Amino acid sequence: MERKWFIVDAHQHIEIGSYIYASSLEKPKLSYEQMIAREAERFERWFNKYGVSYGAVSNISSMVDRVWRSRHGGNEAVAELIRLLKGRVIGQYVPNVFEPPDLIREKIEEAVKVFGFKGIKLHPWVSAFPLNHPIVYPVFDMAAKYRLPVLSHSARSEFCTPMLFADIAMHYPEVPIIMGHMGKQHLHYDVIPAMRIAENIYVETSGSKIQILLERIVKEFGAERVLFGTDGPHDLLPAYVARIEDLDVGEEDKAWILGKSAAKLFNLPEP
Amino acid sequence: MRFPKWRGVEKPFILDAHTHIGASYLTCYFTDRRWTAEDLIREMDRCGVDMACVSGGGLPHEIKMMNERVLEAVTRYPNRLIGFVRLNPKFSDVLDDLDYYIRDRGFRGIKLHPNQDGYCLLKEPVLNLIFERAAKYRVPVLIHSGTEPWTVAGQFADQAEMFPDVTFIMAHSGLRNDKHVLESAKRVENLILETSIGGVTSPRILGKDRVVFGSDWPTTSMRSELQEVFDLWDSGHLSDEEALDILGLSMARILRINPRRVI
Structure with a gap:
């Protein structure tokens, strides 16, 4: 792919853990170490093939498993990826919001200080909790303490509508909250009002394809509040970039969406 | 736009099954x-799209007027645009409009939007009359999908079972929201998945001519929606035959038109 842009993928997932393999009812054929190595190789190949500089990564199984089987419930695999890919992976820690508040805080502290995580990922839909419920407050307390952006899934699930983003964002105005998928194709009318209510709401582009909505957001709030994402990594990266290139916004705005906004938020150097 | 030139294929025939003016x-x-129609043709030229199915869109009171604009557009660009009449079953003259645009003016399909017009794909009685005429005129029906409770995959399959001579095209393939799309499409052969917003379903799951490219332009970037098919082709997820079918040949067969490359 032609390397025209500085690209940061603000929404990626690793595929290691009980979710994937429990779903197939088959025991994994590879050892844990082999799976880690395979994922690291897959990510590196993808970064290089598509000219993506950084990816913000979380593990799906940590969100799906509401009772964890290890101390960090699969986040350990992302920690390994952070270590192996040396600076290209922005680790997004998935907390278990059903654990006691002090334990949540303790684990996030460990994730930041020991493993080098730089963000939080929440998936209220698959984990089944309302994004603005007090059980999530310990997570946001730590996000505020360590200046961690929080990426959350958004969609028509009652657990993560854009209005819940506005509510939690008002509670924690110092925490950048990234609305993954921008409400998808059903709650698109809620996105702009939520962004008006809380200046610390950002949007991430994967899963939404309404061009005029993104153009309106850039016009009203500026491109700095829009982060490019794939929900991958996958082979549709050129199509996803084409969607940004085709927006009726300035070239500098496109550069912010594709990479600069995330780089600023996560304090990443441009290569 | 650059087109894939690997495996001996140069510019494929591309037919966008879902566009709008208005x-x-x-x-x-x-x-x-x-x-306008000129905006659409300009976008098709930029993206290398040879032909497009077009229906009028906009606010509810604009629908009937937009059918006239579509008629003007297909008259002006007969080699590029294929008219689909946008029908609202709540209008008392809906069958008159259907007959006029399909029988008298050469439109080749019907477009329905249960979500915008506020009726259920399964329970609106006038739909039976529309589908009977679709069978009589041998035209496909393109229907918005993916928004409960009006238009979900199981309702498509139920209607497709009741009207086996009608080709139902599920616009958006369920909008990535409906978890019954594949199971419903497997139940019936006359249910086709259109790719806009919902993504490209592998035709290996459903068989030949069951997945067609559409963009829903101007909602989306036509180029990006098209690029998704190219990306899947380029990365080996689609064979040459599957990609060419999705890009236009399958829809040409559904419409019974000659797939003519004009770009």
């Missing part, structure tokens, strides 16, 4: 802008 359901509350 506005689309998803743009009309964000902007007053109305897109």
